[in-house]
Amino acid sequence: MRDRVTRAAKDLGYTPNAMARSLITRRSHMAGVLISNLTNLYYPEALSELSQSFSRHGVRLLLFTLPHERDVDQVVDQLWEYRVDGVIAAARLSNAQVALFERRHIPLVFFNRYLKDRPVNAVCCDQRGAAALIVSRLVAAGHRRYGIICGPNDSVVGEERVQGAIARLTELGVSTVKTVRGGYDYESGASGLHELVRTFKGAPDAVICANDVMALGCIDAAREDLKLSVPSQLSVVGFDGVAPGRWRSYGLTTLRQPVRRMAEAAVSMLLECVEEPGRPPERRVFTATLVEGRSARLGEPSIP
Amino acid sequence: MRDRVTRAAKDLGYTPNAMARSLITRRSHMAGVLISNLTNLYYPEALSELSQSFSRHGVRLLLFTLPHERDVDQVVDQLWEYRVDGVIAAARLSNAQVALFERRHIPLVFFNRYLKDRPVNAVCCDQRGAAALIVSRLVAAGHRRYGIICGPNDSVVGEERVQGAIARLTELGVSTVKTVRGGYDYESGASGLHELVRTFKGAPDAVICANDVMALGCIDAAREDLKLSVPSQLSVVGFDGVAPGRWRSYGLTTLRQPVRRMAEAAVSMLLECVEEPGRPPERRVFTATLVEGRSARLGEPSIP
């Protein structure tokens, strides 16, 4: 009997209707993914890993890109409407928005960010530690004057990288540090260096950029605009570990985030929350690995 | 009365259930997007535009990335299960797979590709025309020996770019042309140039790469490995118009695809198919624009 039904189903090209199923089981097997802007070069890689990771767990990915922050609220409404099982957010959410998730009991995991004043599920990297590590190596190499090109105002990760770097520089007794604001894009890396050169009235010894793409812009501005040799006259470092940093023109010295492992962690954390509602928020912190490229002179710190 | 209900709904935090709705309306307002690999640098931009375009039309995007071709079949099953209203495919689909869409009356639009032996909805770029244009300009500048770094075997677009280039070269009486296979990635651009130099027993005058990332690899290999000056000793051109090509280190001469307009076209074509089933397949062909960078010497062809 079972066989007859199965065969008939196949013959008729029958496919179960996932929506009807989820109506009764109250599980859609869909997860929402919120990403601010895919042009960021770091996000496509993250998205790709998230997608594959979800796929391995039999979960479909409903993608929402957020070119403007004001779009968030209507996107959040759509998440409710489609009854996603959970959400991974690689975008900025306000405290109030996070509260909505809690009220609806929709699991939420932040990717590569977290909220300061509210405990949330998050997968991230130890940005301060990474910054401290690279600073130690830069100082050990004898650099004295430091420029820092920050991320945009609202980037928590960027802020941590910058704060971590400044803290370590202060610890090591370096006081010649100037910071300029950047926007995570190539051009702001280039203009950031120009601005630093103006305020320093000359070139700094090293520039720490809050992400890789700005570091690449900084290197190019140094070489093409200012005729400075990198790394012999200027050391430049970044954060992320994106592919273009490894290109021959750059050989960027950077701190690579373990994107795949982070994606896998975010997905399993989310699915655990789905299985076990009311689970207390957890934060999983990964460690970035130093990629010793050719864009910075590094030394071995005597005090590790 | 209406007001009372509306207010009560708001107070209780009521949100309509999109799945229940689509169960009866037979419209999920979800579209599937199939993308082969997001690491391709061109796809994130396309995906971003598709996402925003869908969003403007009130359609949710179910994302499927396909690291391996063998994954396609199970992905297709999931598309049926979730009753997507339509599918945009920026990935390779077999003829048999396309037939399945037809049988189920699920609208399908190809993005930046199409099938040769079956009429399908597709949004693409005139690759042959673009290739012919750049070849004319290269020949007019006096280049005689041409290297071509192709895309992977299964890329229809890559094949068209190469065929278009070869056809125009032949037309213009250039016979010194050698092709090597590439994989659309940076390294294959670099190794492609090395291979060309070996077969030419010296450097060609110009290298035409089937996409931008390979062109960047080619430029870097020329400068860093072979100490060839680009463009004075070697002209290099690519296709796509990705962001890194505009970086100071490269200033890539390339043929930019109008990604935003293509995405908008694909989305509206798909939604039209949803509205009007049985609509005959259409192909919308856009024109690439020449970006005159600093990676190639171009001349003005006397016969346009």
Add this chain to the structure above:
DNA sequence: TTGAAAGCGTTACCAG
């Protein structure tokens, strides 16, 4: 204008 009932395609449950 308001209300009631049927039906979408599943799963879950309870008799037989």
Add this chain to the structure above:
DNA sequence: CTGGTAACGCTTTCAA
């Protein structure tokens, strides 16, 4: 093991 029925949350239709 089989069969029948209720329920999920919505839209549609028809009646009051």
